[in-house]
Amino acid sequence: xxxxxxxxxxxxxxxxxxxxxAVRAAGGTVSAVAGRTTASAERAAPALGALHAAAxxxxxxxxxxxDVVHICTPxxxxxxxxxxxxxxxxxxxxxxxxxxSVEDAAELADLARRHRSVAAVPFVYRFYPAVRxxxxxxxxxxxxxxxxxxxSYLQDWLASPQATNWRVDPARGGASRAFAxxxxxxxxxxxxxxGQRITRLVASTSxxxxxxxxxxxxxxxxxxxxxxxxxxxxxxxxxxxxxxxVTPGRKNRLWFSFDGTEASLSFDQEQPDxxxxxxxxxxxxxxxxxxxxxxxxxxRYARLPAGHPHGYQDSFNAFVADVYDAVRGGAPDGLPTFAxxxxxxxxxxxxxxxxxxxGWVSVPAYDKVSTII
Numbered sequence: 001x002x003x004x005x006x007x008x009x010x011x012x013x014x015x016x017x018x019x020x021x022a023v024r025a026a027g028g029t030v031s032a033v034a035g036r037t038t039a040s041a042e043r044a045a046p047a048l049g050a051l052h053a054a055a056x057x058x059x060x061x062x063x064x065x066x067d068v069v070h071i072c073t074p075x076x077x078x079x080x081x082x083x084x085x086x087x088x089x090x091x092x093x094x095x096x097x098x099x100x101s102v103e104d105a106a107e108l109a110d111l112a113r114r115h116r117s118v119a120a121v122p123f124v125y126r127f128y129p130a131v132r133x134x135x136x137x138x139x140x141x142x143x144x145x146x147x148x149x150x151x152s153y154l155q156d157w158l159a160s161p162q163a164t165n166w167r168v169d170p171a172r173g174g175a176s177r178a179f180a181x182x183x184x185x186x187x188x189x190x191x192x193x194x195g196q197r198i199t200r201l202v203a204s205t206s207x208x209x210x211x212x213x214x215x216x217x218x219x220x221x222x223x224x225x226x227x228x229x230x231x232x233x234x235x236x237x238x239x240x241x242x243x244x245x246v247t248p249g250r251k252n253r254l255w256f257s258f259d260g261t262e263a264s265l266s267f268d269q270e271q272p273d274x275x276x277x278x279x280x281x282x283x284x285x286x287x288x289x290x291x292x293x294x295x296x297x298x299x300r301y302a303r304l305p306a307g308h309p310h311g312y313q314d315s316f317n318a319f320v321a322d323v324y325d326a327v328r329g330g331a332p333d334g335l336p337t338f339a340x341x342x343x344x345x346x347x348x349x350x351x352x353x354x355x356x357x358x359g360w361v362s363v364p365a366y367d368k369v370s371t372i373i
Contacts, residue, residue, distance in 0.1 A: 005324050006031040008060045010081055011072030012044035015095060019070045020048035021313060022320035028068070034060040061085050068118075068327060071095060074172045075180075079104040082119075086111050091118040091327045093320070096184060097348065098341030100174035105345035109338040118326045120319075121344075123188040123336040125254060127315035127322075129288045130275035132334075133298030134258070134265040135193045137277075140295075143260030146194050149239035151256035153186045154247040158225065161209040161218075168212055170223055176348050177223035179205070183243040183351070184344035186254060190241075191343075191366070192334065193265070194258055196233035198347065200362045203229045203354040208246040229351060252312070273309040297333070339366075 005028045009016050012035040020030050033050040034057045035041040041053035054060035057077075061069055061084045069085040071078055071094040079099045085092045092112070098121055099105040112119035125131060137143060157163065167173040167181060174180050191197055205224035212221050226244035233239065244250075254269040266276035274285040275293075286292065289306025290299045301318055304310055322332035346364050354361040 003027075003328075004029055005067045005327060006065050007068045007070060008032045008034070008054070008063060008066040009048060009050065009070045009072060010034045010057045010060060011070075011095075012036075012040050012048070013072065016044070016070075016072040017048060018313060018316050019072055019093070019320070020050070022317045023070070024049060025317040026321040026324045028320075028324060031065045032060050032063055057081055058084060061088050061090065067091060068093060068324070074166050075100050075174050076172050079108060082108050083111065086115050086117050086119070089115075091323070093120050093122065093323055094338075094341070096121050096123065096341060097174060097180050097344055098338060099345060100180075102342070102345045102349050105338075105342040109342040112338045118323065119338045120323045120326070121336050121338065121341040122316065122319055123185060123192075123340060124312070124315045124319045125185055125189050125269065126192050126334055126336060127301055127318040128267070128269070128272055129293060129298050129300075129302035129310055130267050130272060130286075131189065131193060132301050133275050133286065133288075133293045133295050134267060135334075136295035136297045137263075137265060138194055138258065138260075142263060143258070143265055144262030146196065146235075146258050146260045147237050148259040149190055149194060149196070149233070149237050149256070150241065150259075151186060151190070151254075152242040152244075153182045153254045154242070154250035155182065155245045155252055156248050156250050157245060159208070159246040159248050161211060162213045164212045168221060168223060173223065174348075175223065176205075176352055178225060178243050178245045179203075179227045179229075179351050180344075180348045182245065182254075183227060183229070183241065184347060186241050186243065186256065187347050188336065188340060188344060189254070190239065190256060190258070192336075193256075194233075194237070196235045196237055197366045198231045198239075198363050199234050200360050201229050201231040201347075201350055201354060202360045203227055203351045205351070205355045224355075227351060227355070269312075272311060273307070 030050040032052040034054040068091040257266040264278040287306040
């Protein structure tokens with residue numbers, strides 16, 4: 001492989017464009033794009049900056065001018081395309097959820113290990129400089145013992161009975177919607193920052209709109225609009241998270257507060273230019289910038305001066321840059337792999353089991369083996 005990695009993007013929607021921008025920012029080339037049809041790929045190619053439109057996802061995976069396959073399709077198709085890409089010897093970036101079942105996610109994680117593949121899942125909130133700063137402060141012990149871990153992830157893009165897309169259909173999106181789509185982001189971030197693992201949880205799910213309008217008129221909804229989760233960790237902490245895709249006015253508010261015996265660490269994705277650091281004597285909003293953050297990891301991802309917010313696309317760019325570093329033989333710290341995708345699938349299944357059974361459910365131990373060899 002040359003210095004400029006060549007990528008293929010399967011999927012022509014919003015997230016495909018985000019991937020394409022990140023590929024170019026990392027110095028890569030979008031060699032080809034594939035959609036549901038050849039015509040959809042041809043329409044999307046100019047917007048994604050792709051050199052070619054592939055006839056199908058399978059045809060894209062088999063191309064010789066592609067080193068990394070980015071899978072940005074409906075959830076139920078992730079497993080089949082990922083298997084083909086790994087078998088073809090490609091590095092893979094698969095959108096979350098990695099798969100719609102624990103069994104498929106475990107198979108993909110094992111497949112990536114056996115093929116020694118670079119295989120990553122875009123848990124991109126790890127790549128905010130404020131988050132890296134919080135992680136290093138927690139590791140350093142600045143907050144003391146973290147004992148209360150709480151927060152929320154709230155959106156409003158489905159806050160209407162007329163708002164719908166493929167994610168509402170469990171056949172395409174999976175049995176869980178709000179938690180599998182955004183709740184796993186929060187859980188990944190909590191475990192990444194604190195180093196603690198959820199060992200058991202109890203959950204309830206609810207629907208703001210039991211019916212949604214589709215092409216055939218109103219139809220029943222079987223996936224959740226929101227969820228509330230209580231959990232315990234392997235280090236004795238208690239926690240909670242509220243997830244919603246129907247909270248008016250909240251566009252993409254991922255918020256956490258990780259409370260320790262010495263300090264609390266809080267981050268709000270809708271206000272990403274500060275990290276809130278609370279102590280009994282005073283609370284401080286630490287500005288995000290290479291000259292204002294105090295830890296090496298925080299400064300590494302702070303590419304802009306303080307006062308110039310680092311946003312979602314910047315974090316996605318940093319994630320893809322680290323993936324491509326791994327493809328070239330590097331070992332970037334904190335890269336989310338298929339092991340983390342499997343972890344998300346296990347947490348999602350625990351939520352489903354708890355919501356259906358009404359009690360506490362144990363979560364399997366985290367598989368710490370990276371899929372990057």
